Amino acid sequence: MAQGKQEKAPKAKTEKVKAEKATKEKTEKAPKEKAEKPPKEKLTKEQKAEKRSRANTSTETRKINVRRYLKLGDRFYAESAYYTAAEYYKEVVQVKPENRYANFWLAMSLLRARDYENAEVFFAKFGAIKPGEKDKESKWKEEDEKLFTKFHYYYGEVLHRNGKYEQAIGEYSKFKSSYDKEDKASWAKLANNGIKGCELGLNPYNSKIKTNRLSPVVNRAYNELSPMPYDAQTLYFSSLPSDTLVFDNKRKERPEYQIYTTTLADGNWSKPAVVKNEDVNTPKYNAGNGAFNADRSRFYFTKCVDMEDDRSLCNIFVADCKAGKFSNVQRLPEPINYKERFTSTQPTVRVGNDGREVVYFVSDRDGGKGGLDIWFTSRIKSGEYTAPKLVGGSVNTVGDEVTPFWEETTKTLYYSSNGLPGFGGFDVFSTKELADLSWTEPHNLGKILNTGYDELYYNIASDQSRGFFTSNRPGGRFLDGIASSSDDIFTWELFNYAVEGIAYKDGNVDAGPVEGATFQLYKKNADGSRELVAVDTTSKGGNYFFKLKPDEDYEVEVVRAGFKPTVEFVSTRNLPMEDTINKNLGVQKSVYVMYGSVIEEGKPEVKLDDVSYTVIEQSGSGVQRTIMNGKTEVGSLKFAVDLDRDKDYKLIFRKNGYFSKTVPYSTKSLGDKDSVLNDVALTKLELNKDYTLKNILYEFGKATLTETSKEVLDTLYTILVENPTFEIELSSHTDAIGSDAANQKLSQARAESCVSYLISKGIAKERLKAVGYGESRPKAPNTTEEGKDNPEGRALNRRTEFKILKG
Numbered sequence: 001m002a003q004g005k006q007e008k009a010p011k012a013k014t015e016k017v018k019a020e021k022a023t024k025e026k027t028e029k030a031p032k033e034k035a036e037k038p039p040k041e042k043l044t045k046e047q048k049a050e051k052r053s054r055a056n057t058s059t060e061t062r063k064i065n066v067r068r069y070l071k072l073g074d075r076f077y078a079e080s081a082y083y084t085a086a087e088y089y090k091e092v093v094q095v096k097p098e099n100r101y102a103n104f105w106l107a108m109s110l111l112r113a114r115d116y117e118n119a120e121v122f123f124a125k126f127g128a129i130k131p132g133e134k135d136k137e138s139k140w141k142e143e144d145e146k147l148f149t150k151f152h153y154y155y156g157e158v159l160h161r162n163g164k165y166e167q168a169i170g171e172y173s174k175f176k177s178s179y180d181k182e183d184k185a186s187w188a189k190l191a192n193n194g195i196k197g198c199e200l201g202l203n204p205y206n207s208k209i210k211t212n213r214l215s216p217v218v219n220r221a222y223n224e225l226s227p228m229p230y231d232a233q234t235l236y237f238s239s240l241p242s243d244t245l246v247f248d249n250k251r252k253e254r255p256e257y258q259i260y261t262t263t264l265a266d267g268n269w270s271k272p273a274v275v276k277n278e279d280v281n282t283p284k285y286n287a288g289n290g291a292f293n294a295d296r297s298r299f300y301f302t303k304c305v306d307m308e309d310d311r312s313l314c315n316i317f318v319a320d321c322k323a324g325k326f327s328n329v330q331r332l333p334e335p336i337n338y339k340e341r342f343t344s345t346q347p348t349v350r351v352g353n354d355g356r357e358v359v360y361f362v363s364d365r366d367g368g369k370g371g372l373d374i375w376f377t378s379r380i381k382s383g384e385y386t387a388p389k390l391v392g393g394s395v396n397t398v399g400d401e402v403t404p405f406w407e408e409t410t411k412t413l414y415y416s417s418n419g420l421p422g423f424g425g426f427d428v429f430s431t432k433e434l435a436d437l438s439w440t441e442p443h444n445l446g447k448i449l450n451t452g453y454d455e456l457y458y459n460i461a462s463d464q465s466r467g468f469f470t471s472n473r474p475g476g477r478f479l480d481g482i483a484s485s486s487d488d489i490f491t492w493e494l495f496n497y498a499v500e501g502i503a504y505k506d507g508n509v510d511a512g513p514v515e516g517a518t519f520q521l522y523k524k525n526a527d528g529s530r531e532l533v534a535v536d537t538t539s540k541g542g543n544y545f546f547k548l549k550p551d552e553d554y555e556v557e558v559v560r561a562g563f564k565p566t567v568e569f570v571s572t573r574n575l576p577m578e579d580t581i582n583k584n585l586g587v588q589k590s591v592y593v594m595y596g597s598v599i600e601e602g603k604p605e606v607k608l609d610d611v612s613y614t615v616i617e618q619s620g621s622g623v624q625r626t627i628m629n630g631k632t633e634v635g636s637l638k639f640a641v642d643l644d645r646d647k648d649y650k651l652i653f654r655k656n657g658y659f660s661k662t663v664p665y666s667t668k669s670l671g672d673k674d675s676v677l678n679d680v681a682l683t684k685l686e687l688n689k690d691y692t693l694k695n696i697l698y699e700f701g702k703a704t705l706t707e708t709s710k711e712v713l714d715t716l717y718t719i720l721v722e723n724p725t726f727e728i729e730l731s732s733h734t735d736a737i738g739s740d741a742a743n744q745k746l747s748q749a750r751a752e753s754c755v756s757y758l759i760s761k762g763i764a765k766e767r768l769k770a771v772g773y774g775e776s777r778p779k780a781p782n783t784t785e786e787g788k789d790n791p792e793g794r795a796l797n798r799r800t801e802f803k804i805l806k807g
Helices: 045-056 066-078 081-096 099-113 116-128 137-146 149-163 165-178 184-202 707-722 740-760 791-797
Strands: 207-213 223-227 233-239 257-266 287-290 300-304 312-323 323-330 343-353 357-363 372-381 401-407 412-417 427-432 465-471 489-493 499-503 520-522 530-536 543-548 551-561 566-571 580-584 585-587 591-596 599-600 603-608 611-617 626-631 639-644 648-654 662-666 675-677 680-682 690-693 729-735 768-774 801-807
Touching: 066 081, 066 099, 081 099, 081 323, 081 591, 099 149, 099 639, 099 791, 149 165, 165 184, 207 223, 207 603, 257 603, 287 312, 300 343, 300 626, 343 530, 357 401, 372 401, 412 520, 412 639, 499 551, 520 543, 543 551, 599 690, 611 639, 626 639, 662 680, 680 768, 690 707, 729 740, 740 768, 740 801
Parallel strands: 257 287, 287 343, 343 401, 499 580, 499 585, 591 675, 599 680, 729 768
Antiparallel strands: 207 489, 223 233, 233 257, 287 300, 300 312, 312 323, 343 357, 357 372, 401 412, 412 427, 465 489, 499 543, 520 530, 520 551, 551 566, 591 639, 599 603, 611 626, 611 648, 648 662, 690 801, 729 801
16 A cells, blocks of 8 residues: 555644655645646656556456555645546546545545545545455554544535535544544634534525626636726636646646736626736736725735745735736735745735725734734835734634635625634635724624635625625536536625605505605614615605615604604514515604795785794793794795694794784694695884884873783884894874973873883883874874864874884
8 A cells, every 4th residue: 555644733734845745635725826726737748648548448457556556646636636636546446446545535635626525425435444354453443543534524524515514513523532633622623613614504594695607708617716896897806717627747838827807898797808917917927816905006916836845835916006007016025925935815905094004915924823814914104014913803713714805894804714613615704893903703604605615705895785706616617527626706796675665644554655755764783873874855656765785674764744753663684585675654743834935015926035933832821932943045935834733833033124023823723734825924124114003092191001002012012022123212192182391291201101111021221212292293183174173183193103213
């Protein structure tokens, strides 16, 4: 039997020099640069001839050198040529079905070639092989301890990937109880994560998204990697555009992955075009993993080269970007990149809290938690970069964390991991940075997006509803007969959820919608707060329509003049499929709208703007309460006031150059009316014009005010209160009965009596001037032409007047 292979610990998960290539199991890391180049098929002429011979010879009619075939399988496995390694192991299994070594490493080769279904078949065959009569128990046990110590783990991994969760849990559990090497703790963590992932698979949370594989114009048989949109129509990605297995007899002849672009037009992606810039796509290097900074002025990417020790060593580069053209390509300095020590790859960029450009990237450098971990560095103003630091919290694990993507709007880091509980292989997770710079626990984005295959390079558009990712899930082109051998680019978009309905008068939905309503959509946050998302004011007929996102809570609020605002709760959390929710909102009438124009008294065609108004609520006990002050805008010829039902009000209207006016108004017994038209006329103010106060009466020959006179003066008091800038002259006049001197004295006393009353009511005396004119300013003759007494004329002459001296 060929020399055995000793599995290495997961904590070593680096791509360091292999002292014994044939004894190392290489973990297939799809996003690593190993997945960014074709399998290495280094066949000599002799081997090629032998391969052709094998293809033309039945295994039933020929014999093979089992030891030699196993050694060749070991060699190609150690060099990551898993397809070819599987062929050699398979040859042995065909002639010696009970060969444990061939069955196990055939299963491992198929697992690494990502042929999970057939890997399961041969792991099961390996597990079913029992010792024969000639097998020594001690040798059998020694092989188990040296060669097959991780059988139960890898069998569990394949079952896990294939969705056979209960069986997988059993294999992971057997592994935990049987594995007893020095690195037991690290492998136990991975097995526990596998068990948790299977439990997640038994009770999955489904992502509420739709996925779509890009057309074969973009997706070829080899991997398409690192899709990164430049804008809504332009996509950059890395590819090796071949549909057949590439054999590389000479390393220099093997083609490289390069960065391509494709554009979207009329729903179709164009034939990819390679980026024609040798500083980006450099001969003999694999290029990929592009990422733009926030303003698209810089483009970060990686170049990878195959080392003689079979490592794929990657460095990060940055280029200036203008209108999609790249220039001034620079390799990021040490210690971000090291020429031969470790790999640095898969950058993504954010704007830091201090405004700096922060670059997250993946590396297998010392100081991490596992093999590939996520690190970060900051670009300072001088263009230099700070020393890398490991991302903290639970982001990194003993497994691999790869393909990070920073989403700026929600401050969320998305990445793929095989070291966290998932559905098998690499799943996409999210985490958010908190105010104290710690990170939330990673969140698995759920099934449909994540599968038992590898989901990588997830990104999300600024509208949060769509994006790209890669996966090797079946459905694309076969490579060497394997449906899941290569990664393709997919788009994803959120399920289409919506809410629609009408606003109707509460208790009378059959009457139809209430027109003129405004609908507002609010997102409910976990802390109970809410944020406005959208407003629908354009719908006709009282209906509304809003798009919703999956797994969110919302409130729909309807606002309508004359009605109480109504709020309804809407959630998309438990909706399994796309749906439009119907939610009608009943509204209760709460107010009437008094509206109209303010016009000039006697000139209804003259409408006034810039009018102030005060709304005063009057209770039955006489208590008054000002509930609002408003003002019509300059140029607006209408006013509108909301008044509660079943109440009494008075509204005071004021405008410079006009007398204020008080309008009593009651909303009692208005019935089903929504609004009431009520135009208000204001009398234009004229300075020094005499205005007569009717029914100001006194006892004969006295200046004492009667109660009726006080009521009339209260009207003047109201005018003065409503027009606080007025200064007036209040004058009193008599008829001709009595002497001139007596009438002058009496009129002065009566004018002062009126002024004193107004002062007692709170009017400042500086605003009042009392003048008695006696009989000197008659409005009508005191006697007839015949010299007789004229009672009607004398009545007109006995009067009290005021005129505005200052408005």
